[in-house]
Amino acid sequence: MKKPNILFIMADDHAAKAISCYGHAINHTPNIDRIGERGMRLDHCYVSNSICTPSRASILTGTYNHVNGVTTLDTPFNNRAPHLAKHLKSAGYSTAIFGKWHLGEGAAHQPTGFDDWSVLPGQGEYFDPKMIGPEGVQREQGYVTDIITDKCLDWLEKRDAEKPFFLMCHHKAPHRNFAPHPKYRDMFEGHDFTAPESFSDDYSNRARAAAAATMRVRKDFTYADLGLAQPEGGSEVGAELFEDRYDRKIPDPDDVSTLRLVDANTGETFTFSDQEELHQFKFQRYMRRYLQTVASVDESVGRLLDHLEATGQIDNTIVIYTSDQGFFLGEHGWFDKRFIYEESLQMPFVVSYPPKIAAGSQCKDIVSNVDFAPTLLDLAGVPVPNYMQGNSFKPVLEGNTPLDWSQVAYHRYWMHRDSGHNIFAHYGIRSQRYKLIYWYNDDLGHPGAVSSDDPPEWELFDCKSDPLELCNVYDDPAYDQVKLEMHGLLDAKMAQIGDVPEH
Numbered sequence: 001m002k003k004p005n006i007l008f009i010m011a012d013d014h015a016a017k018a019i020s021c022y023g024h025a026i027n028h029t030p031n032i033d034r035i036g037e038r039g040m041r042l043d044h045c046y047v048s049n050s051i052c053t054p055s056r057a058s059i060l061t062g063t064y065n066h067v068n069g070v071t072t073l074d075t076p077f078n079n080r081a082p083h084l085a086k087h088l089k090s091a092g093y094s095t096a097i098f099g100k101w102h103l104g105e106g107a108a109h110q111p112t113g114f115d116d117w118s119v120l121p122g123q124g125e126y127f128d129p130k131m132i133g134p135e136g137v138q139r140e141q142g143y144v145t146d147i148i149t150d151k152c153l154d155w156l157e158k159r160d161a162e163k164p165f166f167l168m169c170h171h172k173a174p175h176r177n178f179a180p181h182p183k184y185r186d187m188f189e190g191h192d193f194t195a196p197e198s199f200s201d202d203y204s205n206r207a208r209a210a211a212a213a214t215m216r217v218r219k220d221f222t223y224a225d226l227g228l229a230q231p232e233g234g235s236e237v238g239a240e241l242f243e244d245r246y247d248r249k250i251p252d253p254d255d256v257s258t259l260r261l262v263d264a265n266t267g268e269t270f271t272f273s274d275q276e277e278l279h280q281f282k283f284q285r286y287m288r289r290y291l292q293t294v295a296s297v298d299e300s301v302g303r304l305l306d307h308l309e310a311t312g313q314i315d316n317t318i319v320i321y322t323s324d325q326g327f328f329l330g331e332h333g334w335f336d337k338r339f340i341y342e343e344s345l346q347m348p349f350v351v352s353y354p355p356k357i358a359a360g361s362q363c364k365d366i367v368s369n370v371d372f373a374p375t376l377l378d379l380a381g382v383p384v385p386n387y388m389q390g391n392s393f394k395p396v397l398e399g400n401t402p403l404d405w406s407q408v409a410y411h412r413y414w415m416h417r418d419s420g421h422n423i424f425a426h427y428g429i430r431s432q433r434y435k436l437i438y439w440y441n442d443d444l445g446h447p448g449a450v451s452s453d454d455p456p457e458w459e460l461f462d463c464k465s466d467p468l469e470l471c472n473v474y475d476d477p478a479y480d481q482v483k484l485e486m487h488g489l490l491d492a493k494m495a496q497i498g499d500v501p502e503h
Contacts, residue, residue: 003092003164003380004353005317007304010059010168011297012052012100012175013337014323016348018294026193026329027291031302032321032350039319039352040361040397046409046430047369050325050337050344052102052175053077054414055369059324060084060103062373062388064410066499071414076104079112082385084373085166086113091382094163096155099148099170100124105132114168118151120144124172126179143181145173149300153307164380169304173293176335177224180292185265187295193287195280198468201332205472207439207457209424212417215328215336217286218279222247226285229262242420250282283330290329318353318379322372331468338423340411340437341469345430353379357397366407366432367393389497407432410493416443424454427499429490435461435469436486440502456502460486 017024021036022043048058049065057063057070060083065071069078085095094115101111101119110132111117118133129144130137140147152169159165180187203211214220222241223230230248231237238248253259256272261281263270272278301321308314326346328334337344347369351357356379370390377384378392395402409430416425425444428437441454460474460483473479494501 001381002316004355005164005313006088006093006166006376006380007308007317007319008166008168008376009171009301009304009319009321011171011173011294011321011323013325013327014174014294014297014348015327015329015343016323016346017329017343018174018291018327019321019348019350021350022348026287027188027294029294029298029301031298031305034305035301035319035321035352036350036360038354038359039350039357040363042349042351042363042365042367044364044366044409044432045322045347045349045368046345046366046411047325047347048410049412049414050339051413051415052100052324055324056101056103058370058390059372062370062384062390064370064389064497064499065412065414067389067497070103073415073418076109079103079109082387083113084376085111085168087377087382087385088166088380089113089115091380092163093380094159094165095167096152096159096165097168097170098151098155099168100172101170116155119170120172123175126172126177129172143296145171145181145296145300148172149303152304156307156311166376169300171297171300173297174290177222178286178289178293179227180289181296184292184295187292188288191288193284195283196329196331198332198470199283199330201470203332205470207424207437207459207472208454209339209426209439209441209457210332212422212424213334213339214420214422215338216333217283217330217335218333219249219252221250221282221286221335223250223261223264225289226250226282227264227289229264252278286335287329315354318351318376320349320351322347322349324369336421338413338415338421340413340426340428340430340435342435342463342467345409345411351397353397356394358399361399363396364432365393365396365401365405366409366430367396368409408489408493410497410499412499414444416441427494427502428459429486429493430463431486431489433462433464434482434486435459435463436483436490437461438490438502442502444502 016022020029021033053073054065054070057068061068089095096116118131241247261270325337326344328343331343374384374388374390374392378394412427426439437459439457458474459472461469
């Protein structure tokens with residue numbers, strides 16, 4: 001039987017809510033929707049660590065971060081380790097990766113297991129980005145999403161057509177600073193987005209971590225995030241985002257009468273009558289720029305799908321669109337990710353493969369990013385190595401979920417109070433109905449973290465009666481039995497994967 005091709009398209013920080021087939025109606029992504037229409041939309045796909053580098057390591061290796069060693073943004077990937085692309089290459093696949101790698105640079109960390117590769121250094125740039133390949137570093141002219149797509153299409157044209165292919169198309173977008181292509185800068189002009197129901201969250205009845213986070217739409221965006229010109233000056237211009245960096249946050253003064261913000265592209269000046277008007281300006285501008293950046297990603301997906309259709313490969317290609325984690329779009333007043341809270345935890349995942357997956361289907365079963373690698377190997381007919389901790393969800397995609405399928409996802413964030421976002425270290429599990437979180441609040445030697453004496457805390461959420469996660473019921477006697485059961489599930493999961501509880 002002919003082995004399937006695999007096209008794995010991954011964006012960075014793309015919230016499921018910002019994909020129209022997920023039904024939230026804030027934007028339109030017709031090309032990503034095409035994948036869902038031809039296949040399946042997963043509604044409970046979760047990340048094991050909601051930050052770029054660790055998530056990418058888990059996707060490649062099928063292991064949790066305490067096993068693959070990539071626990072933070074500062075812990076690079078050991079490229080001598082086995083991973084998905086190496087197994088597929090050994091099984092006769094042509095392999096390539098273009099776009100964001102973000103797993104380290106230099107001989108010990110650059111991509112291995114790929115026949116061809118060209119990746120962005122670090123976060124990369126939106127315009128005229130530098131890219132690193134086997135021949136070294138060169139600067140490419142143009143917009144990064146278009147460049148990555150062009151490289152993918154060029155490789156698809158030139159590859160060995162006698163072999164099946166595994167192509168990882170990794171977009172930088174829509175990662176902040178949310179810089180859209182100029183042709184999309186007027187998209188959503190004049191449109192007002194409705195703020196999420198939890199936008200004005202006061203963080204009461206929650207662990208201290210929620211109120212401590214410095215990723216609030218109202219206070220923590222930089223000028224560059226919102227496409228505004230940063231004035232010259234020091235602290236009077238705005239607080240530093242990171243120490244010794246040029247980027248400063250947009251002020252949030254009680255008295256806005258003297259505040260002037262200037263569009264970096266048009267020179268338009270904005271003034272405000274009160275603080276609430278300023279907050280709404282920041283939210284609306286954030287949503288427009290974020291979704292404008294998504295528009296180019298959706299266009300890229302369309303170009304890749306059109307190529308597969310034009311060359312007669314679409315029916316024998318597993319096409320996946322996902323993101324390396326979720327993202328807050330104003331929920332709880334936040335942007336960014338990192339938390340185990342739902343909008344950050346949920347990864348979008350749509351997949352098509354006509355021989356195995358029914359068109360227009362939806363899946364409510366829980367899967368995790370550590371399951372991606374074993375699933376793709378299973379679909380490709382390649383043995384799943386025993387070091388992988390994830391499980392193949394091939395039967396789930398086929399509509400035959402095993403009776404013993406685990407409906408529990410595990411998440412752990414290690415970067416306690418990192419300097420830019422002040423997120424507390426935590427781990428926990430998500431079941432079909434409940435979420436248990438332990439804020440152990442210890443940097444565990446992470447060099448970029450801020451030491452603290454924050455005592456540990458527990459949270460328990462009923463995701464059915466409280467889908468916005470506004471009410472911690474950990475100390476509610478009505479949930480004593482649930483709490484006992486969730487603790488048992490957490491202990492069992494940690495024992496299964498070999499992670500060690502913190503006390």
